Amino acid sequence: MAQVLLVEDDSALRTSLSRGLSERGHAVTSAVTAMDGLNRIVAHKPDIVVLDIGLPDLDGREMLRMLRAASRVPVIVGTARGGEDEIVSVLDSGADDYVVKPFSAGHLDARIRAVLRRGGEQQTAPEAIVVGGLRVDPATRSASLDGEPLELNPREFDMLHYLAARAGQVVSKRELLTEVWQLPYGGADKTVDVHVSWLRRKLGETARQARYLHTVRGVGIRLAAPDDSGDR
Incomplete structure (x- = not known):
């Protein structure tokens, strides 16, 4: 074994x-x-x-x-x-x-x-995910934005990877808690909110001026390239 x-x-x-x-x-x-x-x-x-x-x-x-x-x-x-x-x-x-x-x-x-x-x-050869200028590589657990490396803690990377793999889709906070935090019975939405806030800071954006991470009120979070965000 x-x-x-x-x-x-x-x-x-x-x-x-x-x-x-x-x-x-x-x-x-x-x-x-x-x-x-x-x-x-x-x-x-x-x-x-x-x-x-x-x-x-x-x-x-x-x-x-x-x-x-x-x-x-x-x-x-x-x-x-x-x-x-x-x-x-x-x-x-x-x-x-x-x-x-x-x-x-x-x-x-x-x-x-x-x-x-x-x-x-x-381990079945995971491929890097590219969304606009964002690159997330699960094989090396590294991410970069416009060629500059992002310093992410393990949970920030896991959440960014999960969202990037579903680029353009709205992912609920409950789904993130279940799949990223491994909390099958859910948890406090503030846990996700805090990590989204940290990620936004590292991506150089804010909730009011979102580029990649977009909050869909009452539904969840959508990651999309700036030209595809639908918020232009």
Whole structure:
């Protein structure tokens, strides 16, 4: 199955999950601290990382940010808090999925398989998307506007890529929360609004003078090239 690195400082949970995942065919190694986890990721290159937020030496979100500067290994974050703010925080830090404690090895196994399946689908030679002067490349997770690179955080890139892949279409905030934030039961529209505002700033536009990101009141967001926006 998969080479799994489990970064968890709770010895009982670590032992239970390691045993349960091993019984399901995974090869499991473990780390107790964030720094040990980072070293093992570099040395052993696991297929997926299961990361606890509450580590003794470093907050799991900070470890994830450090990891994302050097690796795109899939990461599932385990958190004891299932509120929207916590979930948005871990996903914005670069997590691919999350599980809320307590969870079983069977539940975690299903999440691991789902994340790796999505990753396999994404590896089928994704092509860069060009909309006007905007270029979004999912293979390198990079974007540029008029030839200038855009500095985007992981969630900003994911949202821009999702909208660019549907250029000209109106995408609802509920759809963005479900598909980009992986919140199947929706969430607060303000989460999307804030990220749209950040994206607009980086694209050099405002809500009043939109070039690429257009709000359709009461419906959602449409990304379109300036000449195709319909707002000339």
